[in-house]
Structures are given as structure tokens and as C-alpha cells.
Amino acid sequence: MHDYLTLKSREMEVGGAPEIISVLPLGHVKSAKGEFDVDGESFAAMKAQIAQRGVDLVVDYEHQTLTGEQAPAAGWVKELFLDDGQIKARVEWTDRAKAYLENREYRYLSPVITVRKADSKAMGLHSIALTNTPAIEHMEAIVNSLNFEEGGHNTMNEFMKKLAALLGLGEDATEEQVAEALKACVEENKSLKESAAEAGKQQQPPEDDKVVANKEVCELLGLKAGAATADVAAAIMALKGGNIGGVNLVEQVESLKAKLADRDAEEAVEMALKAGKITPAQRDWAKGYALKNLDDFRGFVEKAPQVVPMGSVGGSEPLALKADEVDEATLLVCKQLGISAEDVKKYGMKGE
Template identity: 35%
Template sequence: MSTQHALMVALTAEATTSTGFGETTGRIQLFPLGTFVARDGRPATIKGVTAKAWRLTEEDAQALIKRWGQQKTPVVIDYEHQTHHSETNGKPAPAAGWIAGLELTPAGVFASVEWTDRARALIRAKEYRFISPVFSYDKDTGAVLELVSVALTNHPALDGMQSAQAKTDLGGHPNMDKILAMLRKLLGLPDTADEAACTAALAALPQENLLALLKSKDDALTATQTALAAAKATPPDTSQYVSMATFTAVQSESAQLRAKVAELEGAQAVAALTTEIDAALKDGRLAASAKDWALGMAKSNPENLRAFLKAVPPIPALAGQQSAANGQPGDDAGLAALTADDKYVCDQLGITAEDYLKGKPKEGN
């Protein structure tokens, strides 16, 4: 089989205006399944082409869709194939729309379309009514290989295609997302189904099946509304609830109890450490000025205080400050106990406590 490709403008489908919800929107038929030829005899009339007709089997269609899915750049829909004529005539080639998806159905390959506002208006005004794909194909077998582009045109190449339709204003409905979500659930479609897929599924559903489906949903809604009304009419069981005032009072009482427990626990911690604090004041591990700090630590962090008292060495110069502060003679009865500031001055001057006290002014002098 030859692998030579040729680009060919072919298949055309009439583009009509959709005026109501439920019709297929933004959807065009690109190719039918089977074999087909253009009205002018192509591809048999093309020089160098052996195939007498184009061919699209299910396998061909699946390969075509796979190739399209591998493209990163979307396939353009232009006007009169201007994309391919722009280099020669120098005219711009604006897009009329973009191919958003391809789907294989028993009727052939269809495309979901994102029309531009201008193209949509032209289609509704019937200034453009047909589409024409550009595709590559095998010259020997006629098998369709790849979709290259699509054009809006008024000169179709093929008769008998299903009509395509421009996207309606439904996409601008303020509740469109909710409508699509309900339709997906109603029709059993996946969450990824877009507007075109939903409307296509509705169009394919026989009328009697659609009416039965709507009736079943309506019955379910009625049953739900009845159940809600019954629940609303039934008074609540007051034994299962308390008033907000009672709830607030319980919360306040609980907070007070927690605060009282914390206070008692702190008092217990202080009482348990009082003996150790007194011993530390007596042997010089704590200065008298640090007593309040130690009592606070006993309440807030007793374990850290215990660790501190075990680690800090006794300072003889501080020994007995607590007894002296209480008006009782300390261990060194002949000399007044040094304060922490006095001890710091002695250390800085390099003198003994006795020399320092001899030179220190007496209180009241």
C-alpha cells in the first residue's frame, strides 16, 4: 500500500441555525463511514491518484481521531479555505471557529465546534451554510488519514451529509453550568460531557423514553418534597436538645471549673517546692530578690525550677539572706549579708566581702 498523502478539499455539510435547547449545538459531521466521492468525481479525477473513492472504516476513523488527539495545535475552521490561499493572495485568514473534539458514531465522524461570534452570526443569517474539511488520504486506497483544516463555504463537495448546527446562545445562560450538571446526571453522562454531548444525547433519545425519564425524575422530586414537608410538620424531640441559654451556662461553668483546677494544681506545686526554695535561699543557690521568681516558677513550671535548683551551685556570699531579711541573724552573725549587687561589685573590684562591708556606708548615715 502506498503511503503517499495528498491534501484534498472534500466533504460538505449544511450548517443550520439552532433556535432551542435540545437540538445539537456546535457540532458538525466531517466524514461518513464507508466509501464516498465528491460531486465532481474526485478522487478518481485527480491525476496520480489510483483510488476511485475515499474510504473511512471504523479502524480508519479511530486512527484519524488518534492522530488528531496527538496534535497540540487545534484544527482551525476558516472561511473558504483562506488558510491555504493566504500565501498566494495575500489576504488574511481569520478563524471562524476551532475543532474542540472528534467523535466516532454509526453515522460517521463528528466534530464539536467552538464558533466565533462572527461565524455564528453568519451561519444564522444563512450567509454561510456548509462546511468543507481539508484532509490527507492514501492515493491507492483512498483511506482518510488526517484532518488538516475545515472551512465554511457555500460550495459543498458532497451531498447527503447530516446537517451541522451553530452554537446557540444557551452557552451564555447564567445557570448553564447547573443545567449541564443536571443533564449529565439525567442522561448518565460523565462529568466531562460538554454542551454538545448533552444535547446530542437528548436528540438521540426517543421521545417516549425521554418522557418516561422525565416522569421518573419528577416522581422522585415529588417524593422528596413530600418527605421534606412531613419532616417540617413533625415537631422536634425536645428531649434531644437543650436551650442556647442552658448551653451557654454550661460552657461558662466548665470554663470556671477548668480555671479552678489549674489554680489548685499551681498551689499544690508551690507548696511542694516551698521547702526546696527555702533551702536554696539559705544555702546561697537563690538570692532573696529571686524568691518571687522562684515561687512563680513553682506554679507555672515546677519541673524546670527543680532542675535549676539541682544544677545551680551554692554561693556562700548569698547564704542566709532570707534569714537576715526576716530580721533574724544569719549564718554570718558578725557581718551583714551581701546583696546580689554587692557581690557583683566585690567580684568586679577584686576585694573581699569583709573589706567591702567595712567601706560601705551604714543605713541612715
Template identity: 30%
Template sequence: MSRSKPTPAPITAIAACVFELPAVGEPIQLFPAGQFKARDGRPFDVEGGHWIIDAGIVSQVMARAAARSTDLVIDYEHQTLNTEKNGQPAPAAGWLQGADMEWREGQGLYATRPNWTVPAAEFIERREYRYLSPVFAYDTRTGAVLELLHVAITNNPAIDGMESLALAAARFQPAAPANQPAKEKHGVNREQLITLLKLASDASDEDIQAALAQMQASADQVPQLEQALAVAKAGTPDPAKFVPLAVVEDLKKDIAVLKATQIGGEVEALVKAGLDDGRLLPAQEEWARGLGATNMAALRTYLKTTPAIAALKSQQTGGKAPVPEKVEQLDAEALAVCRSLGVEPKDYLATLQA
């Protein structure tokens, strides 16, 4: 006679979901009927991708709640889960009796007579708290709800879920029947994980997740880094990206020559224009060339601010052979030019006589 295999024990985990709070005194919904998910897509550890509670499953949930010797607590912001971590008290917002639960087909599981504390009732009436978040154990193979653990009123549904509640599972997980062997444990515990990631001893769940994500990102870059290292060791640069050093040096020389030629041409043009219109004395020609070679901007500024002198302009021949003219002394206009340019009259007279 063949013996049927025993049904394996469910693998439990902890989760929470969120519902809108009704007015004080009205029944509160703990679970919807059928399949449901959290707002961010959880559960991620259930093959079907959803939790489930129906008329067949709920009988076990209600029986476990009714068998409790104490009422189920309704707290603020899941502080019951966080009190060991942050050291803060976890005051009750209300209480639920296990016997006051009712299954409404097509709607879900309700607590018909929630007993709110006075502060919590005032918060709810003023809509300072709007959401209800039950915390429950579930079978990770099927998603079936196993037991209601406690309930919270909250305004921040994003904090609920496996990521923030998984570490509390050990405290709230239902005990396995005595005739079933304890589930074998695999992997490292939280303390070992913190040590491996080189985090502080009081690292939060978010710190651990961030460190694991960074480690994964670094691992993804390893193939690219190995390929870059191999190319560098091979010493075979890509011709499309590199040119010979000799070519670079020749280009630098050509650029220098072109730049010098361009500057020289500009200096010659400026000096010639200055001599032609009387802004430069013949004695200033070499000085103007040297200034332009070293500081083109200074030469331009000088010529721009120096007026053209008719007396000097009349001495220019425009490329024609000069007509000899005896200059014995400077007239008033020439003397004014000397004063404006700071030139000694005798030096200027000698220049004109020459």
C-alpha cells in the first residue's frame, strides 16, 4: 500500500499592504478578496507575483486570530516593528479582537469593531492619518495569506513591504508544528553580510541594499576594464585615433611659421600706415616694429590713440623720390608736434635735415 507524501510546510515571510481608513466607528478592511499586490508591484518572491486570500484561505486566518489570548495591536507607522531598532516606544492607536473579524464575499476580510484610542480617533476624524496597513505572514510558494500579525495607521505607504519588514519575520513568523523538521538555513546572516560589505555595525536595510547595488555595478564593469587593460598591454594603438609624433611636431612648426608670418605682415601694414599718415616718426619705425612683434595689441592701441599729423604727413613721399628741401628751423606747427610727442625739437630738426 503506497503512502501519500506529506504536504510540505509553507515557507512564510512578512509583508504589508495599504487601505484607505474609513470614518471612526466603521469596520476597517484588512484584506481584499482574491489576488492583490502592493503598489510597487510586490510580492517579488512569489512565483505568481501576487498575494491571495479567499473563502478557503481566510478560515485559517480567522481561526488563528480568534485563538489569540491577546488583542491585535493597531500602532502608528509600524513602530512595533521598528522599536527594537530606534529604541522608541510603540504606543497603540487601537486594538482588534480576533473574534470580531468578518469575511465579506467579493470584498475581503474586515474587522467589524476596531477599538480606537482617543488620540487615534481624533487623528482619523481630522484626516491626519488616512491609511491602514496590515502586516501579515504569507506562503512564498503560493502567496496565500497565513496570519494577520498586527496593523498600523500610516501616511507613508512606501515604507511598507518586504524590504523593510523582512528582518522582522523571525520575531513574528508562526512556529512550525512539532512533527515537522526545522527548515534548513542557507547563506549568511545579517551580521556576516554587514562585515562582508564593510559597513558600520548599525547599518540599516537601505545601507545594505545600496552597498549590494554598488557591488553589482562594479562587477558589471569588470569585462570592460579587462578588455581595456588587454589593449593597453598589447601596445597596438588604433591608427584612427592616434598619429605619429613626427607629424605632430611638423604641424606645430608649420603653425608657428604661419603665425609669425601673419603677425609680421600685420606689423608691416600698421607701421607703413602710421608712417604714411604721420602717426609715426621715421625715428620710431624700428621701435614700432619691435613693439608689434612682441605686443600687437599695444601697437594697435598706440596707433589708434595717436592723431595723424599733417606736418609729418607732408614729409612722406608715397614711394616717390623726395625733393630735396633745406630746412633751417621748425615752424610753430612742427614745434607743437614735438611737444605733443615728447620729442626734442633739435632731434626732429636733425631728422628733417637728414
């Protein structure tokens, strides 16, 4: 979880209050917090970070800026530059810090840097501190400040301990263990939320289970009061389709209409026959005409001349030719139809 290392300058006295200080050497650096590299990219990243903040980089006392305690500034970094294989800074000291340095009350500098884990390269400069407690001896470049972490003021370390305790882990839990426990906790919480949401959906009655409160509607459809919406909808659709009680009313109505039409056509044809307006031979034609358009057929019968003498037509019984002779009624009808007497004798006589 540590993204930064707290580092202190070489064990050299700071004579007076120098305007230019050494912050980090270029190259591979070893410290109590691990090894890391410092190069041109490191320098560029640090300068970009300071520019992005838009304020001068602070020089404090004993890393108080990190601990959250009262953190008065000892000075401000006004410029960062490369010189003689090192990253250096031009510092503007406070009067108090100048006095400390001139009185030799503070003798070392300790920069706080951020290290990129992917390649262990220094990529940021958080602050610089005045300190008197170097942790590593014989470091030619920079060393860690002993008080920062071992003295119990590492805010991030304390946070990790509290987080580990909340997750049921011991104080000696590693970063990876804490991360895995936290991930499992998040997944479990997500699963619980999804289960709760699903349970809430199941408690809601489905649309098909909702009831129709209108008692009259239900009774008109032959359903009990409070019937489900699905049942009411089914009854209405059946009604629209002509089905009631399992009987297809549409088919029955169509059948009844056909029977009535056949009856009316038959009656109209019988009346036409009895009125002598058509001959028995025309029955099928007349029936088809009447079924197709009864009103038109009745109009035809009303306007048509009498072609068969009254008393010569027996209604539904077809006329028969008498021996070899063609009777007067038949000849009259044939005349109306454009049939000659010779054709009647030739094709209509019995036995032909």
C-alpha cells in the first residue's frame, strides 16, 4: 500500500542556511525502504508535479506535513534543477529555520518521494524535511529518516492496521492479504445487494396476478368478482373472437344467416314459379340468382312478364312433355328463351 518512501540526504552538515540544497542523486539508490532509480524522467516528473500543484514545494520539520500534526514551514522550494549528477533545489528559508540551521540545531535534509511500483523509479517529490535522525550510515547519497515510520507517525501504516483489524486480519497482515480480504468483502456486499433486489422483485405480484376490482365487469364476462387481469383479458379476447362458453358464435351466426338466405331464396323462387314468371327448368338458375342478390331477383320477378299460363305450373314439380307434342305453355316459355319448337322436339322429347 506504500506508494512513497521517506528519504534523507547524505550525512553531511548543512553549514548555515544554504540557498541551494541537494535533493536526490541520479542513479540507483538503496535505502531501508527498498531500492529505486532516479533519472531524467524522474526529474521531469517531479517538476511537472510541482507545476501542476501551482504552489511552492514545502520544506517542513520532521515530516509533520505527512503526519497531520501542526506543520509549520521551514522553507519553500522555489526552483528544481539538475546539476553535477543530482537533483537540486533552490530554497527560500524562514527566519526560524535559518536560525535552526545556523545554530546547528538541524543538520540533515530528508525528501519524501513517490516511487512507481512498475519499475521502482522515483516519479514524484512530495516535500522535504529538516531532521536529525538518519537511519542508515555510510550512505553517500541519501538515507531514510528513522523517526518517520518506526516512531509510529506513519499515517498510512496506521490506517493499514485499522483496515486489517476491520477485515478480521492481524496487524502483521501483508498488503496483498488486506487487498484480497477487501476484495472479498466488496464482492460479498455486491452479492447481498443483488439477492435483496431479487427478493424484492419476487415479493411484487406479477402482472397476471393483479385483480380487477370492477365487480360488474367481471360478472358481465361470466367471471367471479376480483378475477385476475389475465382471466379478464382472456374473456374479452374470446368475446372479440365470438367464443362464449366454448361456442363459436360467429360460425353459428354465419350458418344461421346462410340458412335464412336459402329459405328466403327458395320462397322467392316458389312465388315466381306460381306467378308464371319462370318455368320449372329455370329453378336452379333462379335459386342461384336469389341467393346472390335477393332484392335484384325480386325486382326481376316483379317486372318480368308471365311466361307460363296460370294453372300450368305445379310449383316445385317440373313440367314434362306430353308424348311427341309440345304444349302451349312450353312453347311460350321457349319463345321467351329464344328456343325454337324444333329444338324442343329434337332435344326435349321423352325417350330422346
